[in-house]
Amino acid sequence: MQVDFRPHGIHLPEIDLWLDCTEVCGTNWISHGHSDHARGLHGRVFSTDETAEIYRMRVPDAAAALNTEPLPSEWNGARLTWHAASHILGAAQILVEYQGERLVYTGDIKLRAPICGHETEVVECDRLIVESTFGLPIYRFLGREEARERIIQCAREALADKLSPVYIGYPLGRGQEIAHVLCEAGIPTAVHGSIARFIPLYERGGYAFPGWVPYSQGNIAGRALVVTPEFRNFLEASGKAIRLIYVSGWAGLDNARARTGAEELIPYSDHADFDELLTLVERSKARRVDVVHGYTEVFAQILRDRGLDARPALAATSGGTMESNEG
Amino acid sequence: MDRFAETCERVAARSSRLRKVAILAAYFQQLSDTDLETAVRFLCCGPVAGLPLSEHLFGKQEARTFAVGRAVLRDAALSVTGLEPDLYRMCNSEVGDSGETIALLVRGLSSGESLSLADAQRFYLRLYHTRLTADRVRLLAEALRAYRPATLKYLLKVITGGMRIGLQEKMVEEAVAAATGASLDEVRSANNRLGNLAAVALAARQNRLHTIEARLFHPMQFMLAKPLDDVADLEQPSAFWIEDKYDGIRSQVHVENGKAVIYGRGMDEMTGAFPELAGAFARVSGSVVLDGEVLAWRDGRALAFTVLQQRIARKSVSRDLIDSIPVSFVAYDILLRNGEMVLDRPIEERRALLVDAIEPLPNAVRVSAQYEAASAEEVDRLFEDARIRGNEGLLLKRRGSGYEQGRRSGAWLKMKRPYATLDVVITAAEQGNGKRATMLSDYTFGVRSGDRFVNVGKAYSGLTDVEIRELTRILRGATVERFGRVALVRPEIVLEVAFDGIQKSARHKAGFALRFPRIVRWRKDKRPEESDDLDRVRTLYESSLNLTAARERE
Numbered sequence: 001m002q003v004d005f006r007p008h009g010i011h012l013p014e015i016d017l018w019l020d021c022t023e024v025c026g027t028n029w030i031s032h033g034h035s036d037h038a039r040g041l042h043g044r045v046f047s048t049d050e051t052a053e054i055y056r057m058r059v060p061d062a063a064a065a066l067n068t069e070p071l072p073s074e075w076n077g078a079r080l081t082w083h084a085a086s087h088i089l090g091a092a093q094i095l096v097e098y099q100g101e102r103l104v105y106t107g108d109i110k111l112r113a114p115i116c117g118h119e120t121e122v123v124e125c126d127r128l129i130v131e132s133t134f135g136l137p138i139y140r141f142l143g144r145e146e147a148r149e150r151i152i153q154c155a156r157e158a159l160a161d162k163l164s165p166v167y168i169g170y171p172l173g174r175g176q177e178i179a180h181v182l183c184e185a186g187i188p189t190a191v192h193g194s195i196a197r198f199i200p201l202y203e204r205g206g207y208a209f210p211g212w213v214p215y216s217q218g219n220i221a222g223r224a225l226v227v228t229p230e231f232r233n234f235l236e237a238s239g240k241a242i243r244l245i246y247v248s249g250w251a252g253l254d255n256a257r258a259r260t261g262a263e264e265l266i267p268y269s270d271h272a273d274f275d276e277l278l279t280l281v282e283r284s285k286a287r288r289v290d291v292v293h294g295y296t297e298v299f300a301q302i303l304r305d306r307g308l309d310a311r312p313a314l315a316a317t318s319g320g321t322m323e324s325n326e327g
Numbered sequence: 328m329d330r331f332a333e334t335c336e337r338v339a340a341r342s343s344r345l346r347k348v349a350i351l352a353a354y355f356q357q358l359s360d361t362d363l364e365t366a367v368r369f370l371c372c373g374p375v376a377g378l379p380l381s382e383h384l385f386g387k388q389e390a391r392t393f394a395v396g397r398a399v400l401r402d403a404a405l406s407v408t409g410l411e412p413d414l415y416r417m418c419n420s421e422v423g424d425s426g427e428t429i430a431l432l433v434r435g436l437s438s439g440e441s442l443s444l445a446d447a448q449r450f451y452l453r454l455y456h457t458r459l460t461a462d463r464v465r466l467l468a469e470a471l472r473a474y475r476p477a478t479l480k481y482l483l484k485v486i487t488g489g490m491r492i493g494l495q496e497k498m499v500e501e502a503v504a505a506a507t508g509a510s511l512d513e514v515r516s517a518n519n520r521l522g523n524l525a526a527v528a529l530a531a532r533q534n535r536l537h538t539i540e541a542r543l544f545h546p547m548q549f550m551l552a553k554p555l556d557d558v559a560d561l562e563q564p565s566a567f568w569i570e571d572k573y574d575g576i577r578s579q580v581h582v583e584n585g586k587a588v589i590y591g592r593g594m595d596e597m598t599g600a601f602p603e604l605a606g607a608f609a610r611v612s613g614s615v616v617l618d619g620e621v622l623a624w625r626d627g628r629a630l631a632f633t634v635l636q637q638r639i640a641r642k643s644v645s646r647d648l649i650d651s652i653p654v655s656f657v658a659y660d661i662l663l664r665n666g667e668m669v670l671d672r673p674i675e676e677r678r679a680l681l682v683d684a685i686e687p688l689p690n691a692v693r694v695s696a697q698y699e700a701a702s703a704e705e706v707d708r709l710f711e712d713a714r715i716r717g718n719e720g721l722l723l724k725r726r727g728s729g730y731e732q733g734r735r736s737g738a739w740l741k742m743k744r745p746y747a748t749l750d751v752v753i754t755a756a757e758q759g760n761g762k763r764a765t766m767l768s769d770y771t772f773g774v775r776s777g778d779r780f781v782n783v784g785k786a787y788s789g790l791t792d793v794e795i796r797e798l799t800r801i802l803r804g805a806t807v808e809r810f811g812r813v814a815l816v817r818p819e820i821v822l823e824v825a826f827d828g829i830q831k832s833a834r835h836k837a838g839f840a841l842r843f844p845r846i847v848r849w850r851k852d853k854r855p856e857e858s859d860d861l862d863r864v865r866t867l868y869e870s871s872l873n874l875t876a877a878r879e880r881e
Contacts, residue, residue, distance in 0.1 A: 136414075136417065136418050136421060137408075137410065137432055138428060138432060140431070140434060161346075252431070253421065253423075253427070253431075254339065254422075254424070254427055254491065255812070258758050258809070258812040258813075261758075263340050264340055295417075298414060301414075302414070
């Protein structure tokens with residue numbers, strides 16, 4: 001099956017289907033709702049129901065166009081199915097079966113179960129297109145139970161020190177997971193609006209947020225706050241009694257303190273760590289692997305050393321930063 | 328060592344200086360005497376103490392270097408992890424610290440044995456006594472397979488010489504005082520006398536700080552002067568002794584039994600650059616620690632710092648250089664005489680001791696001239712005289728005052744006119760320390776050169792906390808790349824900086840560096856393209872050389 005890797009998305013020309021295309025295109029599979037994947041207007045959009053809802057919230061014009069629809073099982077001679085991906089709520093992999101070849105595009109993914117969302121269903125295939133956001137052996141993350149404990153422990157310690165624990169979360173995914181954990185633990189929690197707007201979606205997905213309140217200025221003493229990275233700068237500059245807590249794959253390295261100004265680092269991500277990536281590739285049984293995001297060159301080399309036909313699919317980025325990757 | 332590593336992690340996870348000190352003090356309290364000494368020694372390795380590792384681990388007597396380089400660490404890590412060198416290099420460049428990188432990579436490969444401080448000390452000694460590189464690699468690899476990754480991280484950081492947990496030696500002093508019940512002043516002063524905080528900690532624990540005697544040949548803290556911007560702010564000029572403020576290298580000279588060592592402010596040794604001074608000092612009878620300034624000197628007057636600069640940063644100098652750029656030492660204070668610290672004696676007594684110690688020495692060493700003034704006008708006149716003599720300005724020293732190490736108490740005041748100011752652009756920003764730990768407070772700046780900016784210096788102070796917060800926010804948004812604590816930023820912010828001179832610099836891309844730059848104000852009204860350019864820096868540098876030449880012709 002022919003696969004064209006373009007800067008703005010992946011194209012399967014024989015069946016004319018785009019995968020996570022971020023510019024206007026004909027028909028596009030959106031793997032999950034993060035803005036570096038779900039963006040732009042397209043002729044038709046295939047996705048899971050949850051991703052469709054997020055996409056319509058984030059791209060209001062798409063709602064008007066009503067162009068989202070469930071993945072059809074047949075498409076231009078190919079058989080299409082989606083399979084859950086551990087990442088954010090609604091994330092999924094797509095399996096394309098065409099002329100006897102099985103191709104899986106993972107989108108953003110990890111192997112272990114997330115705090116909120118579905119568990120990855122590993123799909124055996126011939127060719128795997130996988131991300132490598134954390135494709136170096138220095139990256140190893142906490143499982144969800146350990147992460148849950150650390151999130152709660154950091155909040156309690158900060159509150160005992162008369163500081164407001166401020167969690168730097170991304171608007172979609174990490175932010176809701178942290179808020180969910182804090183609320184369930186009975187810690188008074190204020191959530192910034194850009195994160196809070198997705199709470200109803202998560203509630204419908206079965207995750208409770210008992211007692212959360214919307215963040216408002218001056219409303220921080222004695223509470224945990226869940227805010228976006230941009231908002232962190234504002235809080236920090238305000239000189240308030242806060243302790244920053246950074247929950248991210250990037251928090252696995254001490255230099256994250258300098259990058260973010262956070263005191264506490266909790267290495268938990270909605271991406272696979274290095275070992276998970278290797279396991280995922282191995283369990284897929286794919287012989288051909290295309291590496292599309294993060295440490296593409298290095299990770300492809302590591303897979304080649306293990307005897308696979310692996311290639312970096314796009315120009316390698318220099319690892320990525322907090323701003324460019326929702327780590 | 329396991330508890331030591333846990334404590335370091337907890338210290339790293341707090342930005343407040345008070346909390347860091349409290350965590351450390353609580354840890355110190357639980358240690359035995361021997362462990363306390365060992366833990367303090369490990370903590371004060373590398374940048375924390377500013378002393379070579381060998382001195383801390385093995386005492387002054389064994390001056391052999393503890394040459395375990397990063398290549399040895401890397402080879403040990405490769406042999407344990409089986410990684411390709413390229414992959415290791417990539418990991419290390421992402422992490423930015425060999426100890427941390429290796430600790431991350433050996434997770435799951437080590438058997439998780441616990442390690443005591445005493446065992447860690449024995450491990451370093453074995454490593455130290457192992458001379459062959461291959462054997463060192465083997466020994467390190469054994470350790471990597473044995474101990475907990477969290478512990479290995481700090482076991483290796485002690486070797487590479489930097490904890491990177493936001494801890495300064497001053498804070499370790501505070502923790503030692505808090506943990507032992509000794510007063511901070513006593514701990515500080517004992518550390519100044521001895522230059523070995525580990526031994527001081529043990530003495531503090533055993534309640535015998537007062538028995539610590541002064542030891543020479545380790546740099547002690549200098550007394551600092553507070554700036555006096557306007558002579559009108561001086562209430563009583565007659566309360567001060569007045570000396571010229573020299574444009575040289577502030578130095579501390581230790582002499583005992585014919586051996587002389589010259590230390591700079593950065594606590595670095597620079598005896599080799601000034602052999603004629605070392606020779607002159609060697610004639611001192613008894614022991615002495617002097618405070619003063621090394622100057623390029625000809626025909627009875629100081630030459631500009633730019634001239635002197637050619638002699639610094641050399642391990643040894645040629646006869647030609649010694650002849651073409653003669654130097655002189657102007658002594659202005661004394662910290663120790665014949666084994667006794669004399670800091671607490673009034674300045675007048677110290678001056679008498681100083682004159683007595685130095686008088687027999689050759690001309691290359693002289694005592695700074697002292698003046699008196701009855702009025703602000705007289706101070707102004709002295710200031711002009713000092714400028715005519717080619718010096719920077721004046722130092723005013725309060726009568727009857729002691730030598731206050733490491734302090735800027737106002738007993739010494741400095742008066743100097745700024746050189747000029749330049750409008751420069753921030754190109755990189757670094758995280759501060761203490762209460763500025765969450766802010767980008769240290770700025771590297773450049774001037775325009777074509778369509779680029781080339782760095783000419785770095786400055787820390789001069790802005791208010793509110794301004795630093797605001798700048799932090801803007802600079803985070805303007806960050807293009809990060810290296811550990813340093814963020815490279817788009818050149819957007821213009822600062823006006825004052826400085827004391829311009830010198831040639833191989834380290835700076837511009838080829839020039841500003842001396843003692845400080846931020847005057849944030850020029851929100853200026854765009855980067857309106858900042859000063861490299862030509863202006865060159866012009867200022869050349870005019871300073873011409874000034875020197877003109878003085879020489881006079």
